[in-house]
Amino acid sequence: MEVGQMQGRLVDYTKSLFMEGFLDGQFLQLQQLQDESNPDFVVEVVSLFFDDSEKLLNDLTMALDQPNVDFKKVDAHVHQLKGSSSSIGAQRVKNGCIAFRNFCEEQNIEACLRCLQQVKQEYYLVKNKLEALFRLEQQIVAAGGSIPMMEMGF
């Protein structure tokens, strides 16, 4: 497959991610920060996000498994997750976290568990999508092309 086609595919794919709400404008910001002095910035940040989130999700599962759930701790974890996801623009994860926090305040365990499931789901979805995105980029770079910049107004 030639570079132009691959670039087109990348653009389409990225656009679809935005359309479906997996990513929002913040991700674009990240991409803008990537330059010659910092060529792997996005990948680094996203990898850090993955590690962080795995840990947080594990902690959350354990915390909600306790007989006496410590909602404060749960809230703190969710807050962290929300912060990370909004920093990289993982919109659906962030929204899930917002809902999760509300239920934490109400101390509703069933709803929290439901939210946790949902957040996990969203997280794995976005993780797959981003990994696919990065694979595409790597292919383009390997083929000698350059990553096209996204021009999205607003």
Add this chain to the structure above:
Amino acid sequence: MESCYCIEPQWPADELLMKYQYISDFFIALAYFSIPLELIYFVKKSAVFPYKWVLVQFGAFIVLCGATHLISLWTFTMHTRTVAVVMTTSKVLTAVVSCATALMLVHIIPDLLSVKTRELFLKNKAAELDREMGLIRTQEETGRHVRMLTHEIRSTLDRHTILRTTLVELGRTLALEECALWMPTRTGLELQLSYTLRQQNPVGYTVPIHLPVINQVFSSSRAVKISPNCPVARLRPAGKYMPGEVVAVRVPLLHLSNFQINAWPELSTKRYALMVLMLPSDSARQWHVHELELVEVVADQVAVALSHAAILEESTRARDLLMEQNVALDLARREAETAIRARNDFLAVMNHEMRTPMHAIIALSSLLQETELTPEQRLMVETILKSSNLLATLINDVLDLSRLEDGSLQLELGTFNLYAVFREVFNLIKPIASVKKLNVSLNLAPDLPEYAIGDEKRLMQTILNVVGNALKFSKEGSISVTAFVAKSESLRDPRAPEFFPVPSDNHFYLRVQVKDSGSGISPQDIPKLFTKFAQTQSTATRNSGGSGLGLAICKRFVNLMEGHIWIESEGLGKGCTAIFIVKLGIPERLNGPRLPFIPEVSTSHGPTAFPGLKVLVMDENGVSRMVTKGLLVHLGCDVTMVSSSDECLHVVSHEHKVVLVDVCVPGINGYEIAIRIHEKFTKRYERPLIVALTGNTDKVTKEKCMRVGMDGVILKPVSLDKMRSVLSDLLEQ
């Protein structure tokens, strides 16, 4: 020689006469001897007799007199010389003593007489003192009664108790038959029997207030005796006996505001109640002066007590009213707060929810643009894209409107191409106008500068809104848009005399007129146009939808731009003209170097904006820390990262020019860091600028940040441009 020294009798010695003389002399002597004995006896008996010496003298005198008479018994017959001698001695002695006594008595008798007068004097004095004593005692009684009465009256603040107690106590003290109080009615024309002693609840007898006897009582501050037959005194059923004396006294009613003041000629300032006291009818008692005084004093005390009670009632009532109002106000405040919070939540959610479909629209439209399209289709797609951009701006502005009302909206000034703005508006409305078969013409005056300084986005929004309205409300005809630089005369709107624009060298006033030939507006609807959510009720407008916010927002923007907007119309069906004037700045150099306060909108990798700027970032979240660091590194800063407030305070030094603190982490108090930094660096130039990163840019958070001394607030997640603009703003100051 035997001579007789007795007096030669005129006639020869009469035996009978001699005998009688003899006997009388004897008795005299006897008496003379017994008197001193009696005297001595009685003086011995009495304790006080100051003149013992006189008594002795007197006794001696009497004894000697007696002796003389006794001895003279022997001189009736022939007597010897010794008898004569003894007789002579006793006579001589008697003479001496009696002369001495006589002399003595001259001194003593006045004394004795004066004792008598003194005795009389003392008796009088004692009687007088007795009288005065009686008077004082009576007065003291009266005083005691008054004090007791006053105490009783003043020990309560309830009006009825006061009055009742007064009557009871007075009745008791003065042993009255009946005691009554007549109060003036609301109209002030009658006196109503309010309280009596004997009857519990008197039926409301009323008496007109202008009776002469009542006037007489009211005009004097003393208790006045009145006739028992006058209407106010007919309180008891007529008995067989003579009714007792009746006294009436006025009771001033001080500061009672619940009685309406009628215009009384002579008593217009004071209201009085009448207290009537009746003595028992079958006693012959009369009113004494001290009793009258008691009554007067009591009446005054009652007046004072009543006024206190009235004041207390008033203040209690006022306090209850205030408490009620307080509760109601509190409730209203809480409701208002709830409403505001609900509105803010709603706005925030709606804002967020509205952006998601916007993404879809924009993305799809851009996608569509990439595909094969006919020119018409391309035009349509471009219009869709531009409209959605504008819609996005509108969404921002709905949020802005709430910020407009907070007063926290600020214009984003920048240099822009004025002609381009008008051209774009024109291009936007052309398709719609052609669909509606309306003629649109744009006239830009030749002296209009090409570039101006102002808020391009909002100016365009205003023009678009006004032109859009013209389009909306015109079914046919033409729309003309004219823009020119306003001169002083044309600046004034007669309806807004306070708008006094003053053109200067750096600014000019842009005047835009949009004239349409549409349905027009009736003159009374014109003032309502600029109020939020208000629409004129003509059927044409009801179909056109819209929230009615447009003109209100335009007015706010125009006001922010120090301008004025108004609409003129000659009436329904005659079209209308919308005119607005805004103040724009004149750029010094056209196309010159970028002015520092313009936010750079380039997506390309521009030159580093802040080379070598030392920044300290405190954020607990690893991912967002990395993103922020990436941002700052991209801008050329030298970034140090810390993940806790202690570390932050430890590391911060005067080399760091900016400190970015994440304040929405629960547990770590970002605000405290700001306070600590202020404490650590007391000199202003040493202190780094503190900027808060937060997910929350409502007014409360902003105020809190400002209060703890932060220099800026940025909403997370941060975009490159935002970071750049905030840093450049901060560093400029």
